[in-house]
Amino acid sequence: MQNRKKIAIVGVGLIGGSLALQLHEKKLSSKLIGVEVSANNARDALDEELVDEIKPFDDAIKEAEVIILTTPVNTLSKLVPEVLDKIDNQIVIDLGSTKYDIIKSINGHPKRGRYVATHPMWGTEFSGPKAAVRGAFEGKAVILCNKEESDSDALGWVEKMYNKIGMRITYMDAKAHDLHVAYVSHISHITSFALANTVLEKERVESAIFEIASAGFESTVRLAKSNSSMWVPIFLQNKENILDVLKEHIAQLSKFKECIENEDAHHLKALIIDANKIKRILK
Amino acid sequence: MQNRKKIAIVGVGLIGGSLALQLHEKKLSSKLIGVEVSANNARDALDEELVDEIKPFDDAIKEAEVIILTTPVNTLSKLVPEVLDKIDNQIVIDLGSTKYDIIKSINGHPKRGRYVATHPMWGTEFSGPKAAVRGAFEGKAVILCNKEESDSDALGWVEKMYNKIGMRITYMDAKAHDLHVAYVSHISHITSFALANTVLEKERVESAIFEIASAGFESTVRLAKSNSSMWVPIFLQNKENILDVLKEHIAQLSKFKECIENEDAHHLKALIIDANKIKRILK
Numbered sequence: 083m084q085n086r087k088k089i090a091i092v093g094v095g096l097i098g099g100s101l102a103l104q105l106h107e108k109k110l111s112s113k114l115i116g117v118e119v120s121a122n123n124a125r126d127a128l129d130e131e132l133v134d135e136i137k138p139f140d141d142a143i144k145e146a147e148v149i150i151l152t153t154p155v156n157t158l159s160k161l162v163p164e165v166l167d168k169i170d171n172q173i174v175i176d177l178g179s180t181k182y183d184i185i186k187s188i189n190g191h192p193k194r195g196r197y198v199a200t201h202p203m204w205g206t207e208f209s210g211p212k213a214a215v216r217g218a219f220e221g222k223a224v225i226l227c228n229k230e231e232s233d234s235d236a237l238g239w240v241e242k243m244y245n246k247i248g249m250r251i252t253y254m255d256a257k258a259h260d261l262h263v264a265y266v267s268h269i270s271h272i273t274s275f276a277l278a279n280t281v282l283e284k285e286r287v288e289s290a291i292f293e294i295a296s297a298g299f300e301s302t303v304r305l306a307k308s309n310s311s312m313w314v315p316i317f318l319q320n321k322e323n324i325l326d327v328l329k330e331h332i333a334q335l336s337k338f339k340e341c342i343e344n345e346d347a348h349h350l351k352a353l354i355i356d357a358n359k360i361k362r363i364l365k
Numbered sequence: 366m367q368n369r370k371k372i373a374i375v376g377v378g379l380i381g382g383s384l385a386l387q388l389h390e391k392k393l394s395s396k397l398i399g400v401e402v403s404a405n406n407a408r409d410a411l412d413e414e415l416v417d418e419i420k421p422f423d424d425a426i427k428e429a430e431v432i433i434l435t436t437p438v439n440t441l442s443k444l445v446p447e448v449l450d451k452i453d454n455q456i457v458i459d460l461g462s463t464k465y466d467i468i469k470s471i472n473g474h475p476k477r478g479r480y481v482a483t484h485p486m487w488g489t490e491f492s493g494p495k496a497a498v499r500g501a502f503e504g505k506a507v508i509l510c511n512k513e514e515s516d517s518d519a520l521g522w523v524e525k526m527y528n529k530i531g532m533r534i535t536y537m538d539a540k541a542h543d544l545h546v547a548y549v550s551h552i553s554h555i556t557s558f559a560l561a562n563t564v565l566e567k568e569r570v571e572s573a574i575f576e577i578a579s580a581g582f583e584s585t586v587r588l589a590k591s592n593s594s595m596w597v598p599i600f601l602q603n604k605e606n607i608l609d610v611l612k613e614h615i616a617q618l619s620k621f622k623e624c625i626e627n628e629d630a631h632h633l634k635a636l637i638i639d640a641n642k643i644k645r646i647l648k
Contacts, residue, residue, distance in 0.1 A: 203577050203578075203579040204579065204580070205579070205581065207581075222579065222580075223576055223577045223579075225577060250576070252576050252577060262573050262577060263577070265563075265564050265567055266564065266577055266578045266579065266582045267579055267581060267582060269560065269563065269564075270560070270581050270582045270584075270585040270586070271581070272618065272621050273556050273560055273585055273618070274585055274640075275621065275636065275637055275640035276614060276617040276618045276620075276621055276640075277552065277553070277556055277614060277617075278639075278640035278641075278642070278643040279617045279620075279636065279639055279640050280548075280552065280610060280613050280614040280617045281548050281549065281552075281610075281643070282639065282640075282642055282643065283613060283617070284548055284609070284610060284613055293506055293533070293535050294486050294506045294508060294535060294545060294546070294549055295486075295549045295646065295647065296486040296487065296488070296505065296506075296549065296550055297487070297505075298488065298490075298550060298553050298554070298587075298588050299549045299550060299553045300647050301553075301584050301585070301587050301588065302553040302556055302557055302584070302585050302587075302588060303553070303643055303647065304581075304584050304585075304647070305581050305584065305585060306640040306641065306643045307641060307643060307644050307647075308637075308641075309637075309641075310633075310634045310637035310638055310641070313637060314630050314633050314634050314637065315630075317621075317624075317625050317633060318625065318628055318630060318633075321625055321626075321628065324625060325622065325625055325626060326567070327563060327567060328618065328621065328622050328625070329622070330563050330566060330567055331559060331560060331563040331618070332615060332618055332619065332622070334559040334560075334562045334563045334566070335555065335556070335559045335611065335614070335615055335618070336615065337559075337562075338555050338558065338559055338600075338611065339608065339611050339612070339615070341600075342600050342601065342604055342607060342608055342611070343604075343608060345601055345604065347597050347598075347601060350593075350597050350600060350601070351593045351597050353558065353562065354558055354591075354593035354596060354597065355593055356561075356562055356565065357557075357558035357559075357561040357562050357565075357589040358561075358589065358590060358591075358593070359561070359565055360561040360564070360565065360586055360589045360590060361590050363578065364578065364583050364586065364587070364590075
């Protein structure tokens with residue numbers, strides 16, 4: 083990949099900002115143009131030197147050769163068709179955590195081929211331009227969905243971009259993607275939010291939590307710091323899959339509850355040994 | 366603290382072994398005697414040089430000036446009275462994750478004063494002597510329970526021990542201890558075990574999980590690798606408190622479920638903003 087491209091990033095927060103740092107670092111961009119609806123975020127993105135300039139939406143799209151959308155997923159399913167209406171031959175990418183609804187929104191669009199659906203499996207519990215991280219995404223997985231619907235030059239550039247950043251590319255159908263991420267990402271956020279609410283609800287003497295909370299607790303509750311603007315749209319857009327996993331999770335918790343109520347050490351041990359099998363998957 | 370002591374550690378696994386490393390490192394021990402029911406653990410504890418020698422239970426208790434019990438909590442409520450029956454004037458400490466039942470088991474015992482009930486808030490999801498960690502416990506909290514029931518010399522030595530290791534001491538009544546740890550430690554393990562079972566149950570194509578699982582998932586499910594021999598007794602011994610928290614947790618998850626079912630973005634946002642308050646407690 084010799085020629086760098088002019089790249090517009092729509093939504094310069096944690097994800098867009100971290101990607102901007104990588105695009106510059108890996109010499110993928112000749113210019114980075116930010117688009118931001120929030121004046122604070124726009125100022126922070128410039129202060130942190132994540133982008134070279136902030137421009138209005140239409141101007142950025144006109145100037146850029148690649149347009150990267152990193153807004154919350156509810157915005158994306160309106161924004162992707164809108165951007166495709168406006169482009170000529172540019173490449174359009176989104177990084178949203180759900181894919182089925184977004185792809186459906188541009189089914190049959192004359193510019194469908196210019197768009198590549200991606201989901202890099204990286205994030206933190208923080209948000210905004212100041213949360214952007216240098217070296218983000220490296221060594222993680224990225225999922226590309228419905229690649230046969232993208233033009234080969236657009237797909238090729240996006241594959242090269244993620245390769246240069248150091249991500250492992252996996253290909254999936256959008257429907258399979260939304261199902262898989264419900265299991266390995268979305269449910270973790272719900273359990274973490276619910277655990278935070280459980281503890282905050284039950285434990286009135288907060289200083290006691292603060293004093294004795296261990297690393298294990300911090301680990302399971304860390305994601306509860308995550309931003310509602312990002313996660314409410316994800317939960318609603320991936321409703322059916324998430325409800326499926328959530329019902330199963332409540333059923334699994336109920337098994338623990340029953341074993342403890344009945345003081346059934348034998349069955350409790352079996353449940354834990356089953357759970358230990360996660361070792362095969364996570365080292 | 367000038368004079369080092371001969372210390373027996375009953376149960377040289379993750380906790381006992383990590384403590385042994387610290388007792389030597391901080392010059393608290395003149396000799397470390399291990400007691401192990403498992404021949405494999407005994408051999409590993411010697412191979413890893415966690416203790417100087419392995420001795421039978423009675424010999425170790427006779428020789429040691431301080432006896433530290435780090436077995437699972439169901440064993441502790443039998444072992445603590447048994448050790449108090451056998452000692453002369455030694456100091457006896459346990460490191461179990463529950464306290465009420467253990468302390469109750471020696472209520473009124475003539476040697477009650479020689480015993481100090483402690484719970485250092487540190488551990489990992491691994492177990493056995495080979496999992497022992499150098500520098501463990503440092504910077505973490507340790508809870509000392511019902512300190513007024515311990516002789517002042519015994520309490521004083523234990524306080525000095527934990528101070529030297531670099532732990533922050535908190536004092537609690539045993540009943541309050543068991544309630545607090547149900548919130549900030551025990552429930553995290555149950556949610557993690559149940560989450561692992563949810564994902565393993567639902568996701569048949571394991572390679573897909575392995576490929577795309579993100580750091581967030583690893584964080585919430587890490588504790589699911591924890592050992593059943595340690596955790597079954599904890600869940601049963603702290604039954605009432607854990608059931609209390611677990612019921613509340615299932616109720617909190619059900620709130621998320623209802624909001625998603627009803628596509629109630631407003632209430633879902635409120636739940637997440639509530640959960641975000643955990644930021645005040647965990648930085």
